[in-house]
Amino acid sequence: MNPDLIAQYFNAECAAALAPLVTLAGGLLLLIVAEWFEPMNRLRPLLFVGSILGAAWAEVALLNAPVAAVLGGTYSADKASALWGLVFLASTLIAWVHARSYYRKSRPFLGEHDMLLLTAPIGMMMMAGALDLTVFFIGLELLSIPLYCLASFRRDRSESVEAGLKYFVLGAFSVGLFLYGASLIYAATGTLSLTALTAAAATGFSPMAQVGMAFVLGSLLFKLSVWPFHLWVPDVYQGAPTPVTILMATGTKAAALAFTLRITGLLPESSAGLIALLAVLTMAAGNLGALVQSNLKRLLAYSGVAHAGTLLLLVAAQRASGELSYEATSAALFYMAAYVATAGGAFGLLAWLEADGEHFTQIESLKGLGRRRPAMAAAMTLFLLSLGGIPATGGFLAKWMVFSVTLDAHLTGYAIAGVLMSVIALAYYLRVIAAMYMEPASDQVAPPMAKRTDAMLATAFCAAAVLVMGVLPSVFLGLI
Amino acid sequence: MLEPYLPILLLVGITAAFGVVNVIVSDLLGGHRAVVSKGDSYECGMAPEGSARLRLSIHFYLVAVLFILFDVESVFLVLWAVAAKSFTAAGVGALVFAEILVFVGLLLAALVYVWRKGGLQWDR
Numbered sequence: 001m002n003p004d005l006i007a008q009y010f011n012a013e014c015a016a017a018l019a020p021l022v023t024l025a026g027g028l029l030l031l032i033v034a035e036w037f038e039p040m041n042r043l044r045p046l047l048f049v050g051s052i053l054g055a056a057w058a059e060v061a062l063l064n065a066p067v068a069a070v071l072g073g074t075y076s077a078d079k080a081s082a083l084w085g086l087v088f089l090a091s092t093l094i095a096w097v098h099a100r101s102y103y104r105k106s107r108p109f110l111g112e113h114d115m116l117l118l119t120a121p122i123g124m125m126m127m128a129g130a131l132d133l134t135v136f137f138i139g140l141e142l143l144s145i146p147l148y149c150l151a152s153f154r155r156d157r158s159e160s161v162e163a164g165l166k167y168f169v170l171g172a173f174s175v176g177l178f179l180y181g182a183s184l185i186y187a188a189t190g191t192l193s194l195t196a197l198t199a200a201a202a203t204g205f206s207p208m209a210q211v212g213m214a215f216v217l218g219s220l221l222f223k224l225s226v227w228p229f230h231l232w233v234p235d236v237y238q239g240a241p242t243p244v245t246i247l248m249a250t251g252t253k254a255a256a257l258a259f260t261l262r263i264t265g266l267l268p269e270s271s272a273g274l275i276a277l278l279a280v281l282t283m284a285a286g287n288l289g290a291l292v293q294s295n296l297k298r299l300l301a302y303s304g305v306a307h308a309g310t311l312l313l314l315v316a317a318q319r320a321s322g323e324l325s326y327e328a329t330s331a332a333l334f335y336m337a338a339y340v341a342t343a344g345g346a347f348g349l350l351a352w353l354e355a356d357g358e359h360f361t362q363i364e365s366l367k368g369l370g371r372r373r374p375a376m377a378a379a380m381t382l383f384l385l386s387l388g389g390i391p392a393t394g395g396f397l398a399k400w401m402v403f404s405v406t407l408d409a410h411l412t413g414y415a416i417a418g419v420l421m422s423v424i425a426l427a428y429y430l431r432v433i434a435a436m437y438m439e440p441a442s443d444q445v446a447p448p449m450a451k452r453t454d455a456m457l458a459t460a461f462c463a464a465a466v467l468v469m470g471v472l473p474s475v476f477l478g479l480i
Numbered sequence: 481m482l483e484p485y486l487p488i489l490l491l492v493g494i495t496a497a498f499g500v501v502n503v504i505v506s507d508l509l510g511g512h513r514a515v516v517s518k519g520d521s522y523e524c525g526m527a528p529e530g531s532a533r534l535r536l537s538i539h540f541y542l543v544a545v546l547f548i549l550f551d552v553e554s555v556f557l558v559l560w561a562v563a564a565k566s567f568t569a570a571g572v573g574a575l576v577f578a579e580i581l582v583f584v585g586l587l588l589a590a591l592v593y594v595w596r597k598g599g600l601q602w603d604r
Contacts (some may be wrong), residue, residue: 006572029586441564 014070017077017129019058020085024122027051028115035111045100048114052093055121059085063479073195074132083333083480084128084258087340088121091251094344094458098351099243108297109245113153116146124251128258133182133192136259140178140223143255144171147248149454151240163239170232172223181215184208194263198330201266214268220263223256224310227282230305234289237301242351245297249304249343254336257311261332264319276316276406276414282309283421290428291391297350297361299428300343303387306425307339313418314402317409326406330480331401337476338386338394345462346383349376352455363432368441377436381461386466388429389422542599553587 030047032143034040062082069076096117103110119142126139148171152164186192188209189200222229237245267275286306293299311332318328353360360366368376386395401424406415469476560580567576594600 006575029589035593036596279540 009071011070013067016058016062016065017070017075018328019061020055021122021125023054023058024051024118024125027054028118028122031111031115031118041111044111046112048096048118049093051118052089052096052121054341056086056089058088059083059455069131069195072266074135075126075129076131077129079480080329080333081125081129081258084254084336085121085125087254087336088124088251089335090342091247091254091344092117092121094348094462095243095246095251097454097458098246098348099241100352102241102243102355103456109153113150116463119143119146120150120247120251120360124255127255130259130262131194133194137175137178137182139255140175143252144175144385147171147244147252150244151236151246151248154241157239159239160241160281161239166232167236167240170222174229176220177215178219181212181217181219184212184215186478188212194266198265205268206267210268213263215264217260217267220260221278221312223252224260224312225305225308226278227285227305227309230282230285230308230370233305234293234298234301237304238295238297242297242347242354245301246344246347246351249301249347250336250340253304253308253311254340257315257332257336260315261328263429264315267319269319269322272316272320272409272411274317275312276411279309279312279316280414280417280421282304282306282312283418284309287421287424287428290425293428294363295361296363296366297347297354298433299363299432300346300387300445303425303428304343306421307343307387309421310399310402310418311335313406313411313414316414317406317411318417320409320411325405327401330477331398331405332471333480334394334401334473334476335398338398341462341465341469342383342386342393342395345379345386345459345466348455348458348462349380352376352452352459363435365434366432367439369435370437372441376459379459381433381435381452382433382463382466384429386470388426390426391407392467392470394466394473396470397473398469539602546594546599550587550591553583556583 019177027047027050030051031044034043035049042056059082062077062085065081066079066082067077096114099113099117106278123144123146126142127136128139131134148164148168151167152161154160169281182192185197188206189197191197191200200209218229225233237249240248283306286302286304286309288298290302290306293302314328314332314335318325321328350361353366369380387394389395389399403418405417406418420472557580560576563577564573565574
């Protein structure tokens with residue numbers, strides 16, 4: 001151990017690369033300190049937003065001066081990971097703002113809620129930047145364990161506890177799958193570094209390493225909620241508190257996608273068709289499941305499965321075309337940015353409705369919302385149209401980019417199937433819009449909704465982002 | 481080649497025979513009288529009483545988890561203490577000492593948090 005060796009690992013580049021993670025961890029520590037004495041609790045919003053903004057600032061700094069690989073080549077803070085980091089931070093912030101009006105002020109452990117919520121993006125960033133399977137694993141656990149707790153945060157509701165338990169059991173299973181796969185890879189190749197593994201994959205993996213890769217991919221597909229690993233999604237998304245669902249639906253998916261795109265080079269070339277087939281089956285499972293739902297939260301969960309299918313098409317396209325292409329990365333980033341704004345906005349509105357009573361997330365009780373709450377119905381319509389991929393919204397361009405990348409990779413049949421699936425998806429989105437505008441109000445009268453400035457601001461922000469991404473995409477594409 | 485392992489094989493054989501022969505012999509020589517109390521569950525000679533499904537206080541888990549947390553973390557301190565002199569010899573003693581102070585500070589913050597939240601209070 002000598003100073004030179006330490007300097008080799010912990011230098012200015014390393015400080016810049018880890019700045020977002022350290023900022024969030026520091027904010028987390030201050031949140032714990034703020035729980036020491038009752039009056040300090042009031043600092044909580046300041047600390048939370050402050051650490052998110054600080055981390056975002058560090059990510060923007062990285063965007064201007066990207067760092068390739070630090071800490072002995074185990075963590076990368078390139079442009080793509082910095083942008084992924086911004087996506088995660090936006091998702092966390094939206095979830096947190098909605099959580100502020102979602103829980104009653106008297107609910108115990110709200111400070112712990114914020115701590116857990118702030119831990120999740122640290123894990124997501126580690127997942128997106130990992131160049132080593134161990135680093136990815138630690139990131140995965142840092143993300144998953146807070147989410148298990150948060151999913152069951154409403155302990156007084158059996159659905160919430162059930163969601164937490166289901167997510168925990170299945171999540172633990174998928175983590176076990178990952179570790180088993182990683183250990184097989186290590187046994188076969190003697191390394192866990194992605195750089196070394198990519199070099200080994202170029203000369204061909206042994207069967208043991210291939211089995212290991214299959215396990216690793218399986219656990220990633222679980223987090224991405226891809227068929228046949230999607231069965232937990234509707235129950236967990238519905239049972240978890242809605243602000244937590246925002247984070248699960250957008251942030252987790254983005255983190256898993258970022259890493260999946262990074263390791264496509266380790267998959268055998270012939271797997272592109274299989275992944276594309278899984279993508280189409282996932283879209284089918286999501287869309288057909290969503291068609292028969294009567295609860296909007298469940299419907300959006302199934303729609304999330306369908307979106308995961310579209311994203312998986314991107315993974316297949318990248319595997320088919322070989323190396324990590326600029327187009328695939330930018331399509332994935334744009335798609336997830338649009339999805340964070342859209343799904344974040346839609347689930348956020350649901351959190352708003354749900355705070356008045358569980359049954360207000362039924363499509364039945366949305367009838368007549370267009371007359372009762374015109375602004376809210378308009379925002380919901382915008383989000384649903386963007387989820388369906390209607391032009392002039394961010395969702396349209398995102399889908400268009402994904403399908404054009406798929407076509408470039410000569411997966412024509414799968415791209416056509418994907419477009420057809422999007423048409424089916426419109427059926428259930430339009431059904432909700434029709435209920436809001438064209439059907440008379442049901443006899444369940446909604447209570448007058450409390451004015452919630454936080455939730456209103458977050459919704460307005462999401463709506464604006466969806467529109468800007470649809471009309472002026474160059475604002476976002478210029479960043480990539 | 482496998483000759484050195486012959487004693488182990490013999491030992492396995494003798495052990496297995498000891499168990500099997502004892503069971504058979506006691507079955508052949510022992511009496512077979514069915515008594516009601518023989519069908520009872522064995523509870524150190526006492527009649528079983530009450531339900532086995534007792535509800536334990538949550539405090540046990542809390543204290544156990546807290547103990548594990550701080551116990552595992554203190555292992556790092558031992559490692560540092562063992563290597564402290566060689567760190568100083570390599571000229572990074574102050575840096576590593578500062579790192580350990582930060583680490584202890586983190587533990588302290590968490591401990592104060594647990595204490596303030598009443599995690600160390602037994603009779604609540």
